[in-house]
Amino acid sequence: MQITVLAGLNSKFGELWDISPRDLVKEVFHGTLKNSNMNKNDIDVVFVGNMLAGTLGGQNHLGAFFAEELGLERPAIRVEGACCSGGLAVHSAVLGISSGIYQTALVIGVEKMTDHKPEKVAEALMGAGSDLERDAGASFPALYALIARAHMEKYGTSEEEMAAVAVKNHYHASLNSHAQFRNPISIEKVLKSPMIASPLKLLDCSPISDGASALILSSKSKALSLKKDDPGVNIVSSVVATDTLGLSERKDLTTLNAVVTASCKAYKMANIDPGDIDVAEVHDCFTIAEIIAMEDLGFFPRGQAGKAILEGKTRLGGRPVVNTSGGLKAAGHPVGATGVKQIVEIYQQLMGVSGKKQVKNAKIGLTHNVGGSGATAVIHILKRG
Amino acid sequence: MQITVLAGLNSKFGELWDISPRDLVKEVFHGTLKNSNMNKNDIDVVFVGNMLAGTLGGQNHLGAFFAEELGLERPAIRVEGACCSGGLAVHSAVLGISSGIYQTALVIGVEKMTDHKPEKVAEALMGAGSDLERDAGASFPALYALIARAHMEKYGTSEEEMAAVAVKNHYHASLNSHAQFRNPISIEKVLKSPMIASPLKLLDCSPISDGASALILSSKSKALSLKKDDPGVNIVSSVVATDTLGLSERKDLTTLNAVVTASCKAYKMANIDPGDIDVAEVHDCFTIAEIIAMEDLGFFPRGQAGKAILEGKTRLGGRPVVNTSGGLKAAGHPVGATGVKQIVEIYQQLMGVSGKKQVKNAKIGLTHNVGGSGATAVIHILKRG
Numbered sequence: 154m155q156i157t158v159l160a161g162l163n164s165k166f167g168e169l170w171d172i173s174p175r176d177l178v179k180e181v182f183h184g185t186l187k188n189s190n191m192n193k194n195d196i197d198v199v200f201v202g203n204m205l206a207g208t209l210g211g212q213n214h215l216g217a218f219f220a221e222e223l224g225l226e227r228p229a230i231r232v233e234g235a236c237c238s239g240g241l242a243v244h245s246a247v248l249g250i251s252s253g254i255y256q257t258a259l260v261i262g263v264e265k266m267t268d269h270k271p272e273k274v275a276e277a278l279m280g281a282g283s284d285l286e287r288d289a290g291a292s293f294p295a296l297y298a299l300i301a302r303a304h305m306e307k308y309g310t311s312e313e314e315m316a317a318v319a320v321k322n323h324y325h326a327s328l329n330s331h332a333q334f335r336n337p338i339s340i341e342k343v344l345k346s347p348m349i350a351s352p353l354k355l356l357d358c359s360p361i362s363d364g365a366s367a368l369i370l371s372s373k374s375k376a377l378s379l380k381k382d383d384p385g386v387n388i389v390s391s392v393v394a395t396d397t398l399g400l401s402e403r404k405d406l407t408t409l410n411a412v413v414t415a416s417c418k419a420y421k422m423a424n425i426d427p428g429d430i431d432v433a434e435v436h437d438c439f440t441i442a443e444i445i446a447m448e449d450l451g452f453f454p455r456g457q458a459g460k461a462i463l464e465g466k467t468r469l470g471g472r473p474v475v476n477t478s479g480g481l482k483a484a485g486h487p488v489g490a491t492g493v494k495q496i497v498e499i500y501q502q503l504m505g506v507s508g509k510k511q512v513k514n515a516k517i518g519l520t521h522n523v524g525g526s527g528a529t530a531v532i533h534i535l536k537r538g
Numbered sequence: 539m540q541i542t543v544l545a546g547l548n549s550k551f552g553e554l555w556d557i558s559p560r561d562l563v564k565e566v567f568h569g570t571l572k573n574s575n576m577n578k579n580d581i582d583v584v585f586v587g588n589m590l591a592g593t594l595g596g597q598n599h600l601g602a603f604f605a606e607e608l609g610l611e612r613p614a615i616r617v618e619g620a621c622c623s624g625g626l627a628v629h630s631a632v633l634g635i636s637s638g639i640y641q642t643a644l645v646i647g648v649e650k651m652t653d654h655k656p657e658k659v660a661e662a663l664m665g666a667g668s669d670l671e672r673d674a675g676a677s678f679p680a681l682y683a684l685i686a687r688a689h690m691e692k693y694g695t696s697e698e699e700m701a702a703v704a705v706k707n708h709y710h711a712s713l714n715s716h717a718q719f720r721n722p723i724s725i726e727k728v729l730k731s732p733m734i735a736s737p738l739k740l741l742d743c744s745p746i747s748d749g750a751s752a753l754i755l756s757s758k759s760k761a762l763s764l765k766k767d768d769p770g771v772n773i774v775s776s777v778v779a780t781d782t783l784g785l786s787e788r789k790d791l792t793t794l795n796a797v798v799t800a801s802c803k804a805y806k807m808a809n810i811d812p813g814d815i816d817v818a819e820v821h822d823c824f825t826i827a828e829i830i831a832m833e834d835l836g837f838f839p840r841g842q843a844g845k846a847i848l849e850g851k852t853r854l855g856g857r858p859v860v861n862t863s864g865g866l867k868a869a870g871h872p873v874g875a876t877g878v879k880q881i882v883e884i885y886q887q888l889m890g891v892s893g894k895k896q897v898k899n900a901k902i903g904l905t906h907n908v909g910g911s912g913a914t915a916v917i918h919i920l921k922r923g
Contacts, residue, residue, distance in 0.1 A: 211664070216619050221783055281599040528602035
C-alpha cells in the first residue's frame with residue numbers, strides 16, 4: 154500500500170498568546186486542504202496527536218472537538234504517547250489507510266502550552282516519565298542530564314559538541330519563518346547560558362511552545378491532487394517501538410533502544426541504509442538527544458556524532474542535513490504537534506519547496522520522534538517518487 | 539480481512555480501592571493470555587483505551603507504561619475519545635490488523651476513578667463535553683436530563699420506562715460475578731431514589747467505577763489458539779462516527795446522529811439487519827441512553843423502545859437481549875474500560891461461556907459505545923463463525 158503525502162502545513166511555533174488552539178488548528182487545516190486541491194469531503198478520518206489538553210486544559214474529547222470545529226463529520230480519534238503523540242497519530246493514519254478502511258486521512262498535531270505557568274507545564278510533562286522519576290522529583294532536563302553525563306563519560310563527548318547542536322539548529326531556524334527562535338547563536342553563548350541541569354544549559358534545552366501542524370495522507374488511488382506525472386512524496390516506513398519508561402531500568406544510558414529497534418525495522422522496510430538519508434528531522438528535545446539520535450539512527454559511529462556535528466557535517470550543505478526546521482530546540486516543541494511537524498518539514502524538503510533552507514536534491518528523508526526519555530520512538534521514512 | 543477474538547477478560551468492576559491500575563491490568567492481561575493459549579511474544583502491538591489518567595493521575599504515556607509493566611517491548615499506543623476510548627482502542631486494533639502491519643493485537647481498557655473525589659471526577663468527565671456546556675456548569679446527568687425531557691415530550695416516554703432499564707440491568711448484573719451492583723431493584727425503588735437532574739434519579743445513572751478489560755485480536759492466519767474446527771468469534775464490523783460535542787448544535791435531542799450513522803454502516807458492512815442481532819451491549823450511561831440506543835440501532839421503532847423494555851423484550855429470554863453484563867448502569871462504568879468490556883461480554887456470549895446470563899444460541903452480537911453525549915459513537919458487530 155502506497156501512502157502519499159498530499160499536503161502539509163505548520164503554523165508558526167512560539168508563544169502564541171493571541172490565538173486559541175481551535176483557531177491554530179483551523180489555520181493549518183484550511184491551508185493544508187487548499188494546498189492539497191482536495192475537497193473536505195474527500196477526508197475519511199481524522200487523527201489528532203496531543204499530549205496535554207486533558208491535564209492542562211481539562212479537554213478530553215479532542216477527536217470529536219476538532220472534527221466539529223473543522224466541519225468534518227468523520228471518525229475522529231485522539232492518539233497520545235507523550236512527546237511523540239504526533240508521530241503516533243501519523244502512524245495511526247498509516248494503519249488506517251493501509252487497512253483499506255480509510256483512503257484519505259487528516260492528521261492534526263497540536264499543543265498549547267504557554268498559557269500555563271512553566272512549573273505547571275514541567276509537572277504535566279513528567280506525566281511521560283516513570284513513577285519512580287516523578288516521585289524522586291526528577292524533571293526531563295535532569296533525566297537528559299544523566300544521559301548526557303553517561304555519554305560524556307563513555308565517549309568523551311564535550312559540552313562544545315552539545316552546544317554545536319543548538320548553534321546549527323538556531324542557524325537553520327533563522328531560515329525558517331515559522332520557527333520560535335530565529336536568532337543565530339554561538340557556541341560561547343550556549344556555554345555561558347544559565348545552567349539548568351548540569352551539563353545542560355538553557356540553550357541546550359528545547360522551549361515550551363504553542364503550535365499546530367496538519368497533514369493529509371492518502372492511498373495512491375485517491376491521490377486526486379497530484380498532477381499526472383508527479384510521483385509525489387510517499388511514506389515508505391512507519392515504525393513504533395517501546396522501551397522502559399524510566400532510565401533506571403535500562404542497561405545503557407548512551408543509546409535509546411526503542412530508536413535502534415524502530416529505525417532498523419524502518420530501514421529494512423524501505424530497503425535502504427542510513428547512508429541513503431538526505432535529510433532528517435530528529436527529536437532534539439535536548440542537544441544531547443540529537444547527538445544520540447545521530448548514532449542510534451546509524452548516521453555516525455558511536456561516540457563520533459558530537460565531533461561530526463561540531464564539524465558541520467549535518468548542517469545545510471552537509472549530509473545528512475539534520476533539523477532544517479530548526480528542530481525542537483529552535484523551531485519550538487509544542488509536544489503533540491512535533492511529530493506531525495517533522496513529517497511536514499520532510500515533505501516540503503522532498504517536494505523542493507523549502508526555500509532558503511532547501512536541501513539540494515533531497516530524495517529520501519527520515520523523521521525521529523521520541524516520547525519521554527525514549528520509552529516510545531516513532532520513525533518514518535519518506536521518499537520522493 | 540478476518541479479525542478473530544482470541545480471548546477476552548474483564549476484571550471485577552466497582553470501587554476497587556485495594557488494587558492499583560497496573561495490577562488491575564496485569565490481572566486481566568495474564569488471564570486473557572492464558573485463555574488465548576498464545577505466547578506473549580505472539581503479540582505485535584498494544585492499544586490502550588483510557589480517558590482520565592492524564593487529567594486525574596498526571597500519567598500521560600500509558601502505552602509505554604503498560605507495555606513495560608506487562609513485559610511487552612512492543613509498539614504501544616494510547617487511544618482516547620472520552621467515554622468511548624475503549625471502543626476506539628478496539629477500532630484502532632482492527633485498523634492495525636487489517637493493515638497487515640500487525641497480526642495480533644492486545645487491547646487494554648482501563649480506568650481508575652474512585653480514588654478521586656466525586657466532584658473532581660465529575661469535573662474531569664466534563665472534558666468530554668463542549669466548552670459552552672462546561673462554562674454553563676452543566677454536568678453529564680444534566681445533559682442527559684435534557685435529552686430525556688425531549689424524548690418524553692416527543693414520544694411520551696415515561697419515568698417508569700426509564701426505570702425499567704435500570705431494573706433489567708440490575709437483574710442481569712445479579713448474574714454477573716464481576717458487576718459493581720448485583721442487587722436486584724424494583725421500578726418503585728428507582729422512582730423513589732434521590733433526584734439528580736430531573737427526570738433522572740440516582741438509579742437512572744451509571745456509577746463511578748474502577749476496572750480493566752483486555753482482549754486479544756488476531757488475523758485468522760495467526761489465530762493459533764483456536765482448535766482446528768472452531769470457527770471462533772470474529773469482528774465483522776468496526777465503525778466510528780462523530781457529531782457535535784454540544785447538544786445546542788443538534789437539530790434533534792431524541793436521537794444520536796453518530797450512532798445512526800455508525801450502525802447503518804456497520805449493518806451494511808456485516809450484511810445483516812438490526813433484527814439479526816441476538817445480543818447487544820449498549821452504552822446506558824443513563825437509562826434514557828439505552829432507550830434511545832434501542833431506537834437508533836433499529837431494534838425498535840422510534841418512541842416504542844421504552845414500552846418494549848418495560849415489557850421485558852430486551853431481558854434474558856427476550857430478543858435482542860441487551861446488556862447481559864448489567865450494562866454501564868449495574869456492571870459499572872470505568873470509562874476507558876467500558877468499550878473493551880462490551881466486546882469481551884459479547885465474545886463470551888457468542889462462545890457460549892456466559893453461565894447464568896448466557897443468551898441461548900447467540901450467533902450475532904453488537905456493541906454500542908458512546909463518547910460524551912453522542913459526539914463519538916463506536917459500533918462493533920461480532921459473529922460466531
